[in-house]
Amino acid sequence: MTRYAAKFQLGLILGILLLAFWLSADFQQIAAGVALFLLGMMMLEDGFKALGGSVLERLLARTTGTLPRAMGFGVLATSLTQSSSLVSVISISFLSAGLITLQAGMGIIFGANLGTTTGAWLIAGVGVKVDIARYAMPMLALGAVLMFQRGASLRGAGQVILGIGLIFLGIAFIKDGFDAFSARFDLAQLALTGLVGLAVYTLLGAAATVVMQSSHATMLLVITALVTGQIGYDNALAVAIGANIGTTVTALIGAASANYQGKRLALGHLIFNFVTAITALVLIVPLRQSVDLISDLLGIRADDFALRLAVFHTLFNLLGIAIMVPLMARLLRFLERRIASPAPNVSKPRYITADLGTFPAPILTALGNELRHLYENAAHLICEGLNLRLEDLTQSKDIAVTVTRSNDPIMLDFERRYDDKVKSLHAAIVEFAAQKATLALPEATVTRLQELRDAAGAVVRAVKAIKHMRDNTQRFTTVPHGEITQLYDGLRQEIAQILVEIAHIAQATPDARPALWMEEERAALDIEGRAASQRVEGALQTRRITAADATSFLNDSGYAFEAMRALLDAAQLIYLPTDAPKPESVGVTDALAHDTQPTSPATPAD
Template sequence: MTRYAPQLQLGLILAILLLAFWLSADFQQIAAGVAIFLLGMVMLEDGFKALGGSVLEQILARATGTLPRAMGFGVLATAVTQSSSLVSVISISFLSAGLISLQAGMGIIFGANLGTTTGAWLIAGVGLKVDIARYAMPMLAIGAVLMFQRSPTVRGAGQVVLGIGLIFLGIAFIKDGFDAFSARFDLSQLALGGLVGLAVYTLLGAAATVVMQSSHATMLLVITALATGQITYDNALAVAIGANIGTTVTALIGAASANYQGKRLALGHLIFNFATALAALILIVPLRLTVDQISDMLGIRADDFALRLAVFHTLFNLLGLVIMVPLMARLLRFLERRIAAPAPSISKPRFINQTLGDFPAPILTALSNELRHLYENAARLICEGLNLRLEDLTQSKDIAVTIARSNDPIKLDFERRYEDKVKSLHSAILEFTAQKATLALPSDAVMRLQELRDAAGFVVRAVKAIKHMRDNTQRFTTAPHGEITGLYDNLRRDIAQILVEIERLEATAPEARTSLWMEEERAALDHEAREVVQNVERALQTRRISAADATSCLNDSGYAFEAMRALLDAAQLLYRPQDAAEAEIERLLELDKDDQV
């Protein structure tokens, strides 16, 4: 039954719409206005993604270290973009990538809830008092021209202008539709008073927001209906409260495929909105009296119920902040207990997932972290394939001595470990980069995406090279075989030194990383490769090793140097020196983590 629930819901909505269209031509105009308004919201959101997505990312990276700053970002970004869903998507992306904390994500959601109230003010204060249809037409024409230009920035600006034009046109359609509708019907006769009216219209507001997936659209309808006398002021207040509840459904739907952090954020959003709505319902009488006092102070007429509704919408969202902000620490602890973090998996991707959206910063950060995960698995497998332990090497004061003492055989199904912990992650990285390469990302982000994909390939190449030399390494290093054991220990030492240096590079601050060591090491590899050949030839000439062992050592030295070059290539791409902007963002992110309370 649940499988067919969405189809049944869609069928019911369409049936109701068709019946309403048949009963009233005026309702057709109202419905068309809502559709145009929603289309404008989508266009506006897409335009800001193309035009201001990277700007929002940079601001978000700098402005969410503390709860007040995160809330301020939520308010400002939602007020500017008029899209709480866009702000929520960016927040979930950053949270999933580990760029912000759960506290910062909740702070943004808190602020976005308050930021949505600016939409009610614009509709009530401007949309219903000015003939905005006059401004819609030129904006539609200009926006359409801009949208067909080649520049992504110009196209984004065109989407924003076109979106605003469609929103204006939708408001005009709805206003005219309600004006004509009110001449034939008086829906205010359906008004319900008392607790029954409060409950029924709260549910209607929530249901309308769920169906339209936009609290802005619900508020537009109720404000317009209120201005034309089609709904009473008391019932309109209840609809506004219900719209706040309905917005949580969008977050829950989006969190269905999110990682545990996204699910925590969606649950926190649900708790915040329900707590706010419950408090508003309980305190509806004192809230209404307070709204009247504030409206009188602001000079809002007693019969201007549309603007008074906007005051109420802002007031009860502020009430939610007053209630929930002091409880933030408890809320975070509850969310972390209720939705526990999964145990880290060595074999499965930890960072890349479908909730990262299409914003460059979280995509590249998550991919970089997943590549480090792949490298960590590969480095351990390389070491164990050479009868070494990565922990022993990183803690060693003399790698040559550690290598000489590492002669106990490590039992290992190399092929199985490769399939489970390297190949599976490499496949996930390739699939992820292929999907994200289809997005309209900035050119520098596309280039970085390709670099990280190539780095993953180099890591896998290094593992495959070690696989070829494992058997002989096991044979000659687990028991003394004279000169040949020393030659293989030298190869193990060279590989181990590169692995240790890469570990040190990982621990180095981003702005302090340099590729100088890698360039010097790469230049030295050719000399060292020739030296190995010369050592093998001298040992063979003096009969210290057999011809068969010499052949094995030469072949394996080729694999060893192939692995070392691949590791250096991977490290150079993964840890390449950042430009000033990238380093500054990462530094600020680290400072924000230290400042979090």
């Protein structure tokens, strides 16, 4: 939808509302009730994000390994939060971050559709039969008090209570409005029968859900209208089917800023709901007969059309699941073909471009994956800057021999490669971390964001250090220069050894990653640095190297050890558990500086 079409739609809706307000005061009360209901749903959703968002995330991560578990999570989460949109947004975020599979995401959507039927049961069984306005008032007061507390949990609980109070008050407003409206007008006269009625009221249900962005609100209106006699039972069934179609628009809007996986999930949601709706329309007669049979068995009165509508809502959603689950494999293959995964681009962010919401797990996972992407680019550039190939090093049985034999010059524009593959990614990571740090996230999440941002800065420092020593390294290692070539090969071997060890750590499971190795290696760097200085001094005293070459090596040795320390800092922050010992603080501002210089030797004249 274009911007102008959206403005036209908004203007049309506002115009219709104003006209209806002018024509009927009772309609004003119904509209106000819908507004209170929608506001309550929003408050309830925000409250569950603050109060139970992390709980939902943990449950989702642990209970979606199989399709039945994923469906169970969808049913449970939607029944508890009464918000299928919240569950859908969490699912899209987790799928975009790679925390769950597409099959698990579809299973959650199937379950969430079934979970929405609990709202219809609550409205039909309690909402329109009990004076719930009397319960709304104390909830509004308690919720407002809790919302102004400092603790995030208390504020979240306040939003949940306030949301429930607003929902109750909205239901009461709508019920009273329809009662008054029915005394003056009889909308039941607009009832349509046969296929025409089925089609028209299905479209009305879909349109109402699209406008209000809530199938719960549509079901509330149709159940209330059904109880007050403003709509016929057959037409109400069609509205319920239409509401199922309209609810897919929320998922489509949520997927607009998602990556290809999120778009696949949204398309799958659309297909599932359309198949369910079409099947329900085709089988409307046997479905109604089945509803009557089940209602009689449950003891639901023949004239209690509200509860019978809830039975129908549940039955046709179960029918959709029964149809689509056996076709899951074909559906997944279709989605993967229809929305192909993009070709990987090493120069652009891959993981942090999707809308990941405000949920800590997908945010940290996506940032961690992007940081590993940055490190991989940097590791390859560091090796090529030293006339090495990372693939040769990781497959080598003797790194020293591989380094010594790597004396063919690798021609590359180091500065341009740095700008394309490292600097742009680093800027995206810093911006992403800064934006997410402004959200209402747990303190541990904000701390981890800072650690990952610091790790990105360490990676950049390592690359810049190698850039400074590249010219001399190429000069002395591509053509034999005696003792000085051996000294530079020694530096290359030290750096290569660390890169290979980090590559092994990246491939290992978290429990198998050796935290002690990094601490030992960091301590050994100081010893190696002093040993390198002593070797240069001995070679200079015996005139095996010139003073100019010694100065160049001492300076480049400083850059080399700075690069190795930075690589160790980055690897420790990226790969080790969060409770492992942390390196000293790594400043992002240092990594952003244009000219990073080593602390020991001065810059050589050459």
